[in-house]
Amino acid sequence: MLIQSQPQPPPTKHTPLYFIPHFILLLLLALSPSLTLLTLSFFYLFLFCYLLVLIPYSTLLHCAPRPLSSTMRKACREIV
Secondary structure, eight states: OOOOOOOOOOOOOOOOGGGHHHHHHHHHHHHOTTOOHHHHHHHHHHHHHIIIIIHHHHHHHHHSOOOOOHHHHHHHHHHO
């Protein structure tokens, strides 16, 4: 007995908006080499926190499993 699965819509692609400030900051750093040591250290501290926290967090938000729809819950109940 074959179980027919419904065709699923293609996944929506999210633009990685969280990469844009990273590239803007790197561009600013490249264009103004006369930045003080304090600004440089602040930039690298911000970049480290940004890469460590914001990017994985937003990736988790995009990849989080969506709650099951009512038809899926009914199908799961029928299988069980």
